[in-house]
Amino acid sequence: MNHAIQHLWMPLSTTPLLWLVVTLAAYVVACALQRACRDSALASPVLIAIVLAAVVVLASGTSYVTYFAGAQFINFLLGPATIALAIPLARNARLVRENMHGIGLALLAGSVTSIASGVGIVWLLGGTREVALSMAPRAVTTPIAVAVSEQIGGVPALTAALAILGGILAAVVGQHMLHGLKVRDWRAKGLAAGLAGSGVAAAQVAARDELGAAFAALGIGLNGLLTAILVPVLAGLFR
């Protein structure tokens, strides 16, 4: 029996197809689980899929290099997906012009707070430079965060996980917290969700209000640009 399994497993484990299938299947299962949890923000399909795929990879004793040989085909699509963010940005161009003053100030304040507090807390608690650099671009949408992290010498996988976990956290506590601070304007709530929690938090706002959705899209796109400029420049200064 064991012999037969090994006979089947050996050729399979070397083809990239296997890990492509595992990754896609993990995501399909994760999406079904989220639906079963009534679309709760806590049951993030991204997080569940990562855990499922990681369990299969670890349990089968596969190295990340072997896994990535198959999964790289999915990873490649992050590039075109980042370019695709240009479309919601172009559609909301008028909203930016109408609220230019507030958006600019809030964006700059929020972006600097996110970078400085993330790096500062890691540094204060004795974290390494590698971890601090991985934390710096955490708030922006994952493809941009990963690209920036790679560029400045962070750990891209850690940045990806932080971006996703931060998004879930922002989606879960964001609305209640801003209400507690007496912020009820959907323009402010949307921009804050997009800036601090990118796609995951924006999706939660988008389900409630379309003005909030437009400003969340703005928060994602503009913070992506600002962070992509600020973080590598700041990292260069403190080298």
Next chain:
Amino acid sequence: MIAAFLLLIAFELAGELVRGALHLPIPGPVIGMFLLAAVLIARKDRPDAPAIPEALVRTSEGLISHMGLLFVPAGVGLIAEAGLLRAEWLPILAGLVGSTILSLAVTGLVMHWTTRPRGDAPSVAREAAPPDLVGHHGGAR
């Protein structure tokens, strides 16, 4: 759909070329994203051809709505960083929670203080939102 995908890839390539040529510290796809946004904003709507082609809207919506899947390969990479997570779980956890909460609060408050008080907001929503969404205003959960 293929033409739209070609356009996305072409702008990614253009972004990489610009980054290489100008030695910019910004990732290539991010430069490509803003190049494409600038082109789309500069184009004028014409009766026979909207500024943003229909196929491009559909392809990009498809990619963005399944973006979660695209993060899975990078996320699984965490298994290779188990040692780092064990050694530095406290700074990682505190940095994540602290920076998320602080940036949410600062962005929301600054935006709240600097935008004109409510009142004009609903009209902005009605003008700017796509017509198919306006009917559901406030109705969604």
